[in-house]
Amino acid sequence: MTFRSETTTTRPTLEGTFGMTASTHWLATGSAQAVLELGGDAFDAAVVGAFVLHVVEPHLNGPGGDMTGVFVTAQEPDRPVVLMGQGPAPAGATIEHFRAEGLDAVPGAGALAAAVPGAVDAWLLLLQEHGTWELAEVLAFAIDYAERGHPVLARVAETIDSASALFRTDWPSSADLWLENGQAPEPGSLIRNPEYAQVLRELVATGDGEPTREERIAAARREWRTGRVARSIADFIRTPHRHSDGGLHAGVLTAADMADWTAGFEDALTLDFRGYTIAKTGPWGQGPVLLQALAILDGFDEAHLDPGTELGAHTVLEALKLALADRDTYYGDSGSATALTPEALAVLLRPEYAAERRALIGENASHEFRPGTIPGVDPVSPPLRTEAEFGAAGGLGIGEPTVPKPADPTPEERAAVRGDTCHIDVVDRWGNMVSATPSGGWLQSSPAVPGLGFCLGTRLQMMWLDQNSPSRLEPGTRPRTTLSPTLVLRDGEPVMALGTPGGDQQDQWQLLLLLRLLVGELDPQAAIDAPALHTTAMPGSFYPRTWEPAGAVVEDRLGEDVIAGLERRGHRVTRAGDWALGRLSCVIRDPVTGVLRAAANPRGMQGYAAGR
Template sequence: MTYTPPPSFTTRPTLQGTFGMSASTHWLATASAQAVLERGGNAFDAAVAGAFVLHVVEPHLNGPGGDMTGVFATAEEPGRPVVLMGQGPAPAAATREHYLAEGLELVPGAGALAAAVPAAVDAWLLLLRDHGTWELGDVLAFAVGYARDGHPIVGRVGATIAAVADLFTEHWPTSAALWMPEGRPPREGEIIRNEAYARVLDSLVGAAADGATRAEGIDAARREWRTGLVAQASAEFVATPHRHSSGLDHAGVITVEDFADFEASYEEATTLEFRGHTIAKTGPWGQGPALLQTLAILDGFDDERLDPSTALGAHTILEAQKLAIADREAYYGDAHVPMEHLLSPEYAAVRRALITDEASLEFRPGTVPGVEPFTPPLRTGYTPPALAGGSGFAGVGEPTVSRSGETRGDTCHIDVVDSAGNMVSATPSGGWLQSSPAIPELGFCLGSRLQMTWLEEGGPSTLEAGKRPRTTLTPTLILKDGRPVVALGSPGGDQQDQWQLLYILRTIVGGYTPQQAVDAPSLHTTSIPGSFWPRTWEPGGAVVEDRLGEDVIADLERRGHVITRAGDWSLGRLSSVARDHETGVLSAAANPRGAQGYAAGR
């Protein structure tokens, strides 16, 4: 058997050119990033401009009160992938003892108790200061314009607001005032504005104007973010108890000191060699290295077992993902993680030997000498006592939103490459409009990333003041011969790396073009403890697009996979940019699902 040939038809072309390429989950962010390139900015100027636009046009998927991670390489140091660390820690008063005393078994999925320190804005400003070329006001002008003058809303924003309209009306009146100004959810195509957020951005630009140099000005804006109106209004607002996804009212614990004490930073990437390519990810304070572990397991198989379009390949991939993600739960967190052992060929061989012809229904972390694996609660269903007898989920799909405000997998993504060879992949998320009540003076709410921590003792991702939650945000940079060749990413919570894995296998092993790989049928496992509240799992669960084919799906079911059909075009929201260093040709691809993601370039 050979690898399934690439399809002859794609929903759109793989864009090609030599000037610059941008791709993201919303066309306005892509267009803004590309406009920066056209006006002489570099890839980092463009990515920052596009990212702030994403705050405005995809408020159900990310916001200024959230977080981000990025991985990039510069034209000056092309062989050195760098992680942009924009994941804030737990506030000083966010202790498991406090949450247990509040009557909680899990960190809530919505409400200010779930808020880590907002980190996305500081991280973007850090990248702009050190690697961009534009002044802050010019970069933020796109977002300010869309916030103040308005933009036509996409349907999914209105659908998200509709799913939590009762929550907003009954419990979060400030969110109702911001997102339902007419007393109803906005309709697709209506112009929406956010003057409060425009004023916040104006305050950052005003602070930057006082700097003697460009870098000093951006640092002044960062200080304003960490110590000025945003910090003060946030801390004061969340001190009032409000409804959480627990079904109870709690006050938040974040303070102005928590804001002031955090600064974004850079880190070395975690890497793995796979079929002549270097795959670069965040450290194990994120889920990124689980993708590397999956690749290490799969690298020992023949190509026919790496084809997601066949039953054998899909089965093998699903089983490898379960093993790697079990290790994520057992060992990953903002702590010492034995990645050298977990990524070693010897360990991968041991894990590979566990894959049989049948689907595993077990949680199977590996054995690391001298380290006790953490076993999380393995819930197949969970209803908080305060919500017993409640209505359950009010909405499904992307985003998934419950009546209590809980959300899963809501994220966006942006990739940019310029003609000089600068390349960046970034995944902003959190601070969704449904995360917690909107702060009136700011036009946004805080995030809910702490829901990815446990309240059980002894785990690497147990809630602890000052520690980062183990984030699902996981952009990818791929290098070949010491140069970056692909920037790649996707929204999707626990599915982000699962969907990116299929792209990597199809392009590196199967010879697909970027758009062919984005368009191809997708799948993922749910036989893992979820990172999002209420943190359940489905033993043997697998979700597939129907386009995978009846024969393949039936074969997976015979092997014991518990299949959920998701329709033809529903899984994966990938985008990518690429650079061929031999020819100088740049390329880009974007997801057609949902008719929202776009690439642009020339």
Template sequence: MPFTPPSAFTTRPDLTGTFGMTASTHWLATATGQSVLERGGTAFDAAAAAAFVLHLVEPHLNGPGGDLTALFATAAEPGTPVVLMGQGPAPAGASIAHFQAEGLDLVPGSGALAAAVPGAVDAWLLLLEAHGTWELRDVLAHAIAMARDGHPLSPGAARSIASMAAFFRAHWPTSAALWLRADGTPPEPGDVVRNPVWAGVLEELVEAGDALGPDVDRTARIRAARDAWATGRVAQAIDRSVRTPHRHSSGRDHAGVIRAADLAGFRASFEPAATTAFRGTTVAKTGPWGQGPALLAALAILEPLDDDRLDPSTAEGVHTIAEAMKLALADREAWFGDDGEAPLDLLLSSGYAAERRALIGDRASTELRPGDGDGRPALPRLRTASEYSAGVDGVGEPTVTATGDLRGDTCHLDVVDRWGNIVAATPSGGWLQSSPTVPELGFCLGTRLQMTWLEEGTASTLRPGRRPRTTLTPTLLLRDGHAVAALGTPGGDQQDQWQLPYLLRVLVGGWSPQQAIDAPAFHTTSFPGSFWPRTWEPGGLVVEDRLGDDVIRELEARGHVVTRVGGWELGRLTTVGRDPATGVLHAAANPRAMQGYAAGR
């Protein structure tokens, strides 16, 4: 039978044009990116400008102390997907022995002890240096003005600040000073908030390049800004700040171990993408130091199945998709990490996919079932939620909970220009809930180290100098030697799970991007979570109510432990794309959370 027809109603139009398109998880970032395109900037200039605005307008979802992964292709090499790697490593002092001496068996979900080296700022500057055309001063002008003059606080950010207000007052006074009113109360949605300290830091980066004089080219000025970030006042201020013990999600006070030398030793980089072919389209992701290849593995499992088993609107489709993701995420847990040993050629091969496909039965699996292989790393000890109390002070990584509660999350942005340059980027970390604000800088550090294990022998065991396995996983689609779409979503472990039904609806069902974004979403929780306290729910499946009572009842009959959420709760996917044959561009954005917008002409 054919795919379920899409709804005739969509929340937004599918945008089309020929000049340029920008989509992001906040309208001010979208407007910023599009304004750069309108003034002659490339997709790379626009993406960087929008990203620095996202630091300000979604401070509960990302920040300058966080991290970033992106996929892009240039107009000069439209068939070559490239990864922008902005994931910093564990500091030199972040050893298992140190955490154990602190009385910890997991890396905390909040506090500076969980901080990896900040990677987002240097990554955006690298992209500008290598592929941008604008001067850094012009790219950062939007963010500098917004930080100094202020912007209306979004409802989501206001909720996050309000939820943290008592904690800030009791334990993180520097965060209270930045985010609470003078009387100690949290701001309201719509209040104009400012961050002049951060504006000053950005201006210092610009001045570091300008100090080289007018005869130095643009790239040298940006390199000077990168050096200033890594070795100057920012690094020294972080070093001083984290030495003061402060409350972590463990419920105890710890000092951080990140030092100025850790920042000086890190630079963002470009890497080749991991790819697989699915129904005539090449799907590009990060390497297995991120979770991206899990989506590729799921696509390989699903590739030869009949279309009616791939329809995310039916019980058969949801069951099949969820079971494929369970298998792919089990392999993520068994193999993925920053040791370079994940056998992607095997994990993405047709023979291995066939073996995994044969494990999908009529009933929901409640086991973690990684594939066999010589030399496979050990699995961590599995933990259920009942083993950990939710009552300790602090919060873990902001992400969507099993019940759909949006405590916080990540950001995403996509940009395509008229020349064919295209970017999909997922910035995250360093949100206002992560760790105490560094007062001299106006931002806090991220907590990406919580994605490592304090158990020896796993694929993602904590190691100084190694990257934690990130959940950030943007996607680039290519066809006939050209990049044709960029997409992604916030959502932690769910990012690829929400992208998979979208891809199936577009690539198999023939739905438009906006139709696929608006359709009901779901995800499994039947695997170890990447975020503190690293628990799992065997057989768990979270669904939007709009999936329908009949479909949900059949899923329950198949053994899925179903949690219903509201109708519009799961995912904030955005996308842009380009038809290389006609030059026509497209974009679409998500209505969920009421912040994402696409714009273009």
């Protein structure tokens, strides 16, 4: 069956046999592809692209943030592995401490919401174990852009401008880093970050004298966790500063917290869907949402699976609401005493459970929060409050990334402000494949640390101040992140890496892409270009964590008939504009012919694919 789609695409799907890269910024894509051209493998290329993203998309990610990835190697093509770069809550991040600060939720901005920074150590671990290049070669790209400058994106300039008043009055270190003569940069002007370039140079230098490439990278990882970076962070955030709740709080992250944690590898969680194996993170992330939604939809015929039709859009939205309700009721880090056991997680992915959930999908939109039942597990529902009940949420710390929300947003602003970060996919000629989603540490998430050129992330805002919650705030446990890259295999061979920025929308938009590729058999670029939609009928993962019962956000290109049909069914539809939702990218490999393909999102005119 071929799904409904536009007859033309914005760009061609790239095809070749050498290597393919796709990311959310053309400079990261170009840098990563250059690595492949110079003989590096997919892991060298992905790490180069990731460090470039720190520099060129600082409003969407940074060294003080986190990342998750999923990959396969040419040596073990049938074993998808998760690269776990999500740091845990610091030792001082207790519910009691936050309550004593007068908080009933973790703030969306400010260093009190910082988890242990996980991105840098994770990327260096991937390079150490699976790359081939020296660290100096890998970091040279990011150092060059940070020292010599790069043309600043309009969206970066707008983000800096929107936060400039806060920078000037409360976060002077951020003003020093991002403002010139008190003003935000003009779009297209060159911006530099010599402080971060120096951090990277120091990481390289600390490995001088070590006998092997791997030991030189290991030395850089130790320096990151125990050296100047860790000390500077711990010293700086002791001073109380403005947070998104309006209060002054000190951070609790210490040098010991950074020294005691390292990134790691985990086996991916998988589900078989119509001849394909989909690989995701475990329930410490939202990855199982995609698997649960696919399991629910697998029982429908193709007519119910086309997101471009009224029936398909309705069915997809309802399946997502059911999967997300389970996320917010049951998911959490395995280190928490209230988290799912492996046996309970297995229940969520069983065909019998999916059939029970599928039976709840009717002709009309549900307005209820409906988690399923796991035998022997007490469900803990999160708070359910609307924006009106919260009090017209606005300002710093709203959504992902945490940019101020306009007082009277247009539909486009309303849709765009909630959910964004970075993504990169790479496949090389040997069959190595990686999909990764770096995020956190946005320039507007907390004050910049003097001398480092970056700030801390705010991932703890995804944890609840509720002792009974499976994703409660608890020292040493990972926040239930939204970062959710995807790998697809067929007959034990990797065939696709994909992902998108977008917070709570990441697995929702990826579901649309997978349905269009695996069931609808659309061209990859056409599948990315096709009109997108998502539900807002779940508690948001980002401060202030509100929900909209029966809420659905759609691109206008979905069509008047389809949108009217959704509204008749009871969906509360918000129109986002024609080209507003999703920043998907993917790389594809045919293991039989060796042909590689790539496609990237045209929305925002920023993401690009490259290859040959």
